[in-house]
Amino acid sequence: MNSTFIPQEFHYRLHWRARTARPGGHPTRTAGGAADFRGYVPFMQNPNPRHIDLRASLRSVPHQLMVRSYHERGAIAVVAIVDLSASMHFAGASEKRELAADIAASIAWSATRGGDAFGLIACDDSLRGDLFEPLSSRRGVAAEVRDKLMQSTPLAKGANALPLAASQLRAKRSLVFLISDFHLEESLITQTITSLAAHDVVPLVLWDSAEYEDLPKWGWARVSDMETGGERSLFLRPRLTEQIKSAYAERRARIVTLCKQAGARTPFFIQDKFNAELLTRHLLEAH
């Protein structure tokens, strides 16, 4: 387990205005600053002589002195919620837990670089207090978070505490990255995202190519479910591998539908390797 931390920075953009007093890079509802034009207001509402607009003053009826008002730019809280159920310990083309740790660290890195606070909540069947990272803007938080996740020991099978993660968040709208493989029951997915309705949720779906794409071509294999312990016999052959692929394509579409229905952003699917550039593109494009 190589724990050298190579930070990958991605950029994110909000399509909502944050309520924050902390200076930062995101649009807020707070009046002030000189970046986001908000509108014209009477001088007495914003008595800043540097923003007096003569044209707006002349346009006003009855005439009064108008000034340009702006929205402040502020910092937000960025939280990574990590699913640590047994299935997240799958190792195929890559180790899912390592991938999750990398992504969490990358989020922490990107957030703190942008002046935002970062916090980590890990869940299995209970909230993992030992892995909890309160909101902070410390510089070293990314590496710390990565080490924490890499050194965590699996304690439970499921991910039933995911809906409880919302209780660990502050009431103000935050940007929440939900890192999971989404091999969960549909009701749990919906419940989790619904519980985070106050926040801007970006589901990050971790899938491994060994799960459904790079399957052995021929042969008989028995697989056991990492969470439920159930068994399945698979006589792999081209027809079955096609079926598995199409089942995963369906599952993918289903996850997208569920997330969007529950009010989250379009999920971002990560296979084997985390590419921050692609995530940036996804976050800047999709809503």
Next chain:
Amino acid sequence: MNHFLQNAGFELPGWLLLLPLALLPLLLRGHAEFPYPAIANLPMDTLSLWLERAWRACGALAIAAIVMGLSSPFWGEQTIERIGRGAHIMIVLDRSASMNDDFANQPADGSASKMAAARRVLQDFVSKSREDLLGMVIFSTSPILVAPLGGDREAVLAALSATEAGGMGFTAVARGLAMALDYYENKPVTGARAVLLVSDGAAHLDSKTQDTLRVMFKKQGASLYWIYLRSAGGASLKDKPEEGQEDAYPEYALHQYFASLGVNYKAYEAENPQAVALAMADIAQLKNLPVRYQEAASRHDLSGFFYLLACLCSCALLALHLTEIRQWKVPA
């Protein structure tokens, strides 16, 4: 099916105690498995499902078949109805001294003892009867077994040749017959049973011996043919002796006793070698009555079948094992 089960059984049923071992493949989960994040996403595949079931069934069947094989099951010991064609003939030959005498009617071309005539005819008879089982007992004072009932004609012929040495002693008819009948004991009735008594005289049988012989004849179901070589001056079987003179004619008493046995009995009174030959020809006709009898077919050992089944199951298991994937991740 019922008939089949009635005739089936196990040689070593103790091994069957191991039969519950066959449940192991159905219950145990010791095989290699690949961890998979969520099997709920995998499509249900009928072929794979049945392959798994077949794998378990093969394992169970292989163990069950080996246990069955070890317990040596058999099927059979059934009885088959057959129709016997040959006869089982015990020749009971008198070798008393009187056999050396001539016949009553002297032949023109020289002397021929009764023994010589009987020998010649019997040798001829033995050589011709290919389908029959033959045995021979000779008796004088006491009976001597010459050849037990079987296919060994050489022994019988040799015994007949040996009678050239000449006879001696008395006539123990009853003991000779009893010994002959003893050789039918515990033999399957695959043909008509006939006791061929060749003698020239008789002896008085006491009532106890009579009863014993009667029981033995009944039990063995043997026919009796008596070739009575009448001596010169000997009494005929047909002539009833005068009142009070019965003891002087034991032949007649014996004839009466044989007739009362309740089995197939026929007496031939031969006064010359030609008559003996005729009597033998007659007997050769009579003895070939077909006989229905039940024969126990040898049982079939089924363990080979079970071992074959176990072998086939093991082969199937091996084949399945060979198709198993060793490595889930395809090396890049």
